[in-house]
Amino acid sequence: MASKSDVEMEYTRLGETGLEVSRLALGCLNFGSGQPWMMNDREASVELARSALDAGVNFLDTANAYSRGESESIVGEAIEGYDREELVLATKVYFDMGDGPNKGGLSRKHVFDQIRGSLDRLGTGYVDLYQIHRWDEHTPVEETLSALDALVEEGLVRYVGASTMAGWQFSKALHVADVENYERFVCMQPEYNLVDRHEEANLLPICADQGVGVVPWSPLAGGFLAGKYERGEAIPEGTRAADDEYTERRFTDENWRVLDVVRELAAEKDATPAQVSLAWLLHKDVVDAPIVGPRREDHLADNLGALDVSLTDDEMARLEEPIFPQWPVEGKD
Structure with missing residues (x-):
């Protein structure tokens, strides 16, 4: 298995832009103290981010709502001393940043207020990618896009992007723009991921048709596809599922069948399992850069090793066989 020092980073263009991003983006949701499963250690978070940067990852994804700004401030500290022109900093806006009126959503006021807060925490004069975290049914899309x-x-x-919505909403936003x-959403x-494939029947065909880049979140289904859980066994302490x-x-029968195939291919x-699961995404033409969220150095090294895993068309089909993608799915927005 390749260690992070053995892997040469690959880069691609984000959608149809000229922006060069690493094939794996570093997700920074874990950099904070909002939940027990987060890193809850600022120094370790900074060190992990710098390890990713040193390995060639230039695409960092955070959000103002991640631990109410704590993640952004950690990212800001981590990038000190690195060439800002090489980095692609992405953050998001939508979720509440406090109690009371005008503390959330996608109104002109909230968007303007929050970008300045994000810039202060990140310690930079601009963000490369500013994304709406969700669709705001209470604000006209024209107001947000303006x-x-x-x-x-x-x-x-520099660029604007979107996240997690119904296909008709995204199509409307692109049309209005x-x-x-x-400015049009570029990603x-x-x-x-291999067990959450509902977007194949929702957003992904639109992205492919419109030249929109795809940066998937939760590429390992919250750690399920890393193979750290077993059918019928107690959930290990310290894992996210705990x-x-x-x-x-x-933990469904259908998803366990997917994981069985992942483990078989990993052994071959x-x-x-994490590397095979990420490699499946990297082999998808519509995908630019899966967003990985390691909490430890060995997780990061494992994720980076996916760049060296090749899959044939037959192996891709084996991985996909247990699930038929459909939209909507129960429990999804």
């Missing part, structure tokens, strides 16, 4: 367009004009934002000549951040039902909801290729 606000994002103004931020690009002001130089505070085209008609009104607003979409959907939940996408404190967060997001991962435990993946002298790889890990």
